[in-house]
Amino acid sequence: MSFDMTALFRPDLPAAGGRWGGYPEYSFVGGHNDGDNVPFGGLSEAAVSVLRREGSSLASYNVGGSPQGYAPLREFIAGSLESRASTPTDPEDVLVVSGSLQALDLVNGVLLESGDTVIVEMATYGGMIARLQRLGVEVVGVHLDDDGIRSDHLGELLSDMAARGVKPKYIYTIPTVQNPTGSVMPVERRLEVLALAREHGVAIFEDDCYADLVFDGSRPPTFRALDDGGGQVVYCGSFSKSIAPALRVGYLVADWAVLGQMMALKNDAGTGAIEQMVLAEYASSHFDDHVRQLASVLEGKCRAMTDAVTASFGDAASFTMPKGGIFVWVTFAEGVNTGRLAKPALEAGVEFNPGAGWSADREWGRRRLRLCFGHPSVETIRQGVGVLADVFRDQGVI
Numbered sequence: 223m224s225f226d227m228t229a230l231f232r233p234d235l236p237a238a239g240g241r242w243g244g245y246p247e248y249s250f251v252g253g254h255n256d257g258d259n260v261p262f263g264g265l266s267e268a269a270v271s272v273l274r275r276e277g278s279s280l281a282s283y284n285v286g287g288s289p290q291g292y293a294p295l296r297e298f299i300a301g302s303l304e305s306r307a308s309t310p311t312d313p314e315d316v317l318v319v320s321g322s323l324q325a326l327d328l329v330n331g332v333l334l335e336s337g338d339t340v341i342v343e344m345a346t347y348g349g350m351i352a353r354l355q356r357l358g359v360e361v362v363g364v365h366l367d368d369d370g371i372r373s374d375h376l377g378e379l380l381s382d383m384a385a386r387g388v389k390p391k392y393i394y395t396i397p398t399v400q401n402p403t404g405s406v407m408p409v410e411r412r413l414e415v416l417a418l419a420r421e422h423g424v425a426i427f428e429d430d431c432y433a434d435l436v437f438d439g440s441r442p443p444t445f446r447a448l449d450d451g452g453g454q455v456v457y458c459g460s461f462s463k464s465i466a467p468a469l470r471v472g473y474l475v476a477d478w479a480v481l482g483q484m485m486a487l488k489n490d491a492g493t494g495a496i497e498q499m500v501l502a503e504y505a506s507s508h509f510d511d512h513v514r515q516l517a518s519v520l521e522g523k524c525r526a527m528t529d530a531v532t533a534s535f536g537d538a539a540s541f542t543m544p545k546g547g548i549f550v551w552v553t554f555a556e557g558v559n560t561g562r563l564a565k566p567a568l569e570a571g572v573e574f575n576p577g578a579g580w581s582a583d584r585e586w587g588r589r590r591l592r593l594c595f596g597h598p599s600v601e602t603i604r605q606g607v608g609v610l611a612d613v614f615r616d617q618g619v620i
């Protein structure tokens with residue numbers, strides 16, 4: 223009889239993971255990027271030059287510098303927020319993290335307790351919903367339109383909560399290239415949302431994971447910039463979508479009172495230094511050109527995906543044209559349950575994200591699904607969407 227370690231597990235764990243079985247033929251899930259547009263040539267040159275110059279500094283944790291991250295990378299992030307998103311930033315307010323998922327964990331670690339309430343966009347990042355649920359937090363969805371958070375609905379929610387004596391800890395928003403809808407919140411709407419957050423004394427957690435991938439290159443000022451030193455916004459970004467997700471480099475920007483507390487929680491002895499050094503070396507001269515090229519490739523793939531959905535599903539599916547990023551959020555008729563279609567689709571070689579997992583209200587999300595067009599080729603997109611429509615037809619859904 224072998225020892226049963228599983229009998230010792232704590233009782234509140236999430237369901238155990240299965241072993242990875244490889245990707246299906248048509249994988250439209252996850253936040254993967256376009257393989258041909260990972261700038262590995264530039265990254266390898268940057269790696270050689272930075273390691274030849276500074277490699278001996280790897281002998282020390284945090285390459286002998288601040289635990290906030292490699293200083294040239296923090297300077298690049300601060301400069302890029304100013305030039306690309308009109309957000310003047312002090313590199314001393316930047317904390318480099320191991321992917322922005324770690325940023326979500328640090329913000330939640332500092333702010334949330336079981337029983338707290340958080341407002342999220344009705345369709346939002348599944349990884350955040352899962353985190354909040356695991357923490358025992360009440361997740362309330364605010365409705366969206368083509369410009370992001372509907373401020374009329376946010377006002378109603380906040381007033382209703384205030385009347386019940388509930389004060390949400392923060393509003394989580396992905397304002398620039400929303401995941402999954404692909405909308406970009408215009409500045410006027412941001413100001414309305416910020417005004418409501420101020421009126422009700424609620425923090426804003428701004429997740430700008432995809433903000434460098436607006437197809438037409440126009441990026442509104444961030445909530446953090448509009449807050450103008452008001453201390454109400456915590457901001458995070460990532461190099462996962464602009465360079466490569468496997469790098470695992472993201473960043474948090476917050477005032478020191480908040481950042482210092484997060485640093486106390488980030489007890490991992492520092493985010494990987496080689497990726498930070500290579501990124502800083504590469505990005506300081508190539509970032510803008512690279513993301514311009516990547517965004518234009520993604521725009522082409524987006525068109526391939528939306529054309530394929532229109533051609534294969536016709537009137538049975540609707541979507542709003544994404545303004546950037548790597549996802550299309552598709553809605554079907556009342557009564558459709560995309561969760562039930564995931565298994566037959568996978569058997570036919572197609573993987574998609576059922577909408578319930580990307581929705582604050584699972585019931586609302588049931589007739590929706592998310593398709594990622596970042597990684598597959600245009601040909602794979604066309605074929606795979608056709609196969610997916612066949613599955614929907616075989617199942618009598620369309």
Ligand SMILES: Cc1ncc(COP(=O)(O)O)c(C=O)c1O
Pocket residue numbers: 252253320321322323324347349396401429431459460461462467470471472
């Ligand atoms: C909105 C959003 N935030 C955060 C993340 C986490 O990204 P990463 O940890 O790779 O930076 C993702 C990943 O898809 C995302 O979509």
